[in-house]
Amino acid sequence: MRSLIRTPMMTPLLRDSALVWLASGVVGVSFGAIAVAGGLPVWVPVVMSLVVYAGSAQFSAVGVLLAGGGPVAAAATGLLLNTRTVAFSLAVAEIIGPGRLARLLGAHLVTDETVAFALAQADPVRRRTAFWVSGIGLFVVWNAGVAAGALAGSALGDTGTYGLDAAFPAVLVALVLPALRKDAGVRRAAVLGAALALAVTPVVPAGVPVLAALAGLFIYGRRRAAI
Template structure:
């Protein structure tokens, strides 16, 4: 194995180790999702396949909430797509750091989830792709396995809200936010994005606030990259 391959493998393992707290939190939240999906009338196989393919907690919970309220499958799918709109901005920021042509970059981009994206961020507008792969792989395993447990053993488990599991998800994103406040510019972007997300979350349809905040973060990231290149 070449030195480059060894370094890449080491970086991926380091990314997986750094992701352990997020993977553990995701495991607990995934159990809650499995329970909620079954309570909403979603077939067990559908809930498991959704976690395997969509792999996005916020979007999955939004879809289940709509189904639980009697909404249509189409409405649930549209809500999930809208909630995942932030990945457009995240993907645009990440794209230059991936390898190969469009197809390969698209395949590598499938590993993007919030925590992995944040941990792979070097702080200068660039990303470490092997950190992304390692951290995302571990989180995928715990998210899928947690969903399976929630779906299969959900009836024997306590109510997630009674255990305070519903607080894990906000805490998860708060931890990501705190980890990104490395510079004054990053702090300003984070505060601006948070304000926009909260305001639009109260006034606009579900997902619009997150998408708008993601676009603000993208603009801030581009600015950070331009500044780093100017001083290089």
Template sequence: MSEILAEKVDEQRQQRLATREGIAVGLATAAYGVSFGALSVAAGLDIWQTCFISVVMFSGGSQFALVGVLAAGGVAAGPAAIASAALLGVRNGIYGMRTAPIVGTGLWKRFAAAWITIDESTAVALAQPTPRSRRVGFWVTGLAVFIGWNITTLLGALIGDALGDTRAYGLDAAAAAAFVGLLWPRLKRMQAVAVAVAAAVVAATLTPVLMPGLPVLVAALVAVVVGLFNWLGTPGVPGGASTRRPSDGSGLDS
């Protein structure tokens, strides 16, 4: 009896820890929404278009990629911008395969879970030691990020709109800088660095001859080829990915 009680107390403690971790990650991640809102307006979108993207797309990397390409090529680069964002969003589908056993059953529950299956919710969930704490970590983190991200997106869009001509402040180039900032922490292994450098060279070479947005898509093939042959990666591990589980709620290691 005492063992059952001890297990119950420990489970409740794990759930409280998962809740606190999820809220902390949600608050930290939401802060980036201000940047996206301002940069989206700088790229030519209005306030409501910016907010719509955050609600419907809800994937920070994809959103920054979208406005980055639009900022460089305008409306004409729309198809390439959408394709770039979609490529980055593929990873969320992979996360879904890992989190499917965590979120539980039920059509509406799975539909809602698909919306908030992102880097942060996946990382926090997989870092928890028990099935229930994983479920708590997933939902708390996902909802905290979703609510906070959309609020700060609106705030950032209002700030960007109030600035007027954002090009006068250099914000028209800030979208690319923000995306590089998201990429930088992932450059921990030789393979990732090699892919980044090679893709940058390909994109820079093709920029003068292709319409805006297309060089980014062509450069993405570099990652596909490197991953397919696992060049500079760890033998036996696809893509040289780390087999370690994420140690905190700040995002996935890979």
């Protein structure tokens, strides 16, 4: 890890990661405030963010709890949404680095944003550095935001009026654009996944369209295997 900290690309990676961290903190504040304003104790969103650390799964699980569902239903919803990280983990398995401790810690930091940021880099060293820089920064800022939002509670009012739900998608689009420009296969997979997600959105629960979009990976994987 020390060798990564000393790499010359650290400054530009920190600069590029800052926007993602900012969006993470803003959405984290929203999550903490929504959870506490809905009636959950302050410790619930805070501990969930430390242990689970998965924004969409956390929002969905809290939504189930606030709607009257039990812990089992909430956990099942979160696990369903997080199945997409299986594909993400395979994509960054070699990027994380060798060693059981690195793999264990790295697995906890695998998110949509961290994976997209790492894969957008040009070479293996830069990808590994980008993964750890963005991953550690996101974890710290997300948890700080959740704690701040939970402590603020209902004082923030309706967090939806601030447009906080649009922050993460906008940043993620910015991260994946370089890959879309460079590879026609990635563009086809992205278009297919987006089309499937839009098609099923009116008829399935929130979060499921994201899983449907993963079908685009099969097209990309088959193309790569044929080369």
